[in-house]
Amino acid sequence: MTRVRALAETDLPAVADVYAHYVTTSVATFDETPPALGEWRAKAEGITGAGLPFLVAEADGEVAGYAYLSPYRPKAAYRHTFEDSIYLHPGHTGRGLGRLLLGELVARARETPARQLVAVIADSGDPASARLHAAYGFEEAGRLRAVGFKHGRWIDTLLLQLDLR
Template sequence: MTVRPASVDDLPAIADIYAHYVATSVATFELDVPDRDEWQRRHAAIAAARLPFVVTERDGAVAGYAYCAPWKARPAYRATVEDSVYVAPSAVGTGCGAELLPALLDMSRAVGVRQVIAVIADSGDEASVRLHRRFGFRDAGRLERVGYKHDRWIDTVLMQWSA
């Protein structure tokens, strides 16, 4: 088990993991699978913002990834970020999320992040909520029926972690 910074070489595996969730779930409200150029842009933007983007491996292959992105563009929000954590379908239940999230929080704190916001689709699967609570996130609210995907309206649960 290894958590390390994501590299450009990891982007195809990251893209594959994310494509699964775009196509089959409401874990993301994205409707179209981002192409490799878009993943390169996202990776570069996160690096330019000096925010963490990490992967974890199983048997030498990327099994999950996590990153922080700016919460809002306005400068007053510069110490607040939103996290994203995704695990390959084949690695669900193997502890990837529990490796990724604390590493992400430690790295975020090290670069001056004060608040991390989790926006979690309320799909009925509580795994992401449990993971975030396990590492100190607290409930911050609910937005009702804010996403429409797979022919249904979905709420989001907002959670917050403070450095």
């Protein structure tokens, strides 16, 4: 059975492990060193303390993925714009969990003062994340060329945006 629920503190080690996989094996994130558990704890407290969702997809009692909203930029004028982040356990991809998580994030974003959601997607050549976001109405807003360098190559980021109003 699969369900989407709010993050519990006991989920943080699994969340950290999922993210560490992408940090070390992919360009899905531009982090080059996996954050420590304490960093995840502080991040989760900051997100939920700001009234933003931090969600977990649970499959058969295990964390199969997670998603959260965070401020797009720290300056005050961006206060109604949020960025989504979604990561799935590598053993749980292709099962519709990303769709469940993003759908719930968008629904919860509509309950906040958010006006815009932004997705910043590393262009690894795999269109799955862009397709997922497009299914929820995100539209391409631009491309930043060769802004990240990881695993010996330059990577573009694709910017997608969803107007919530």
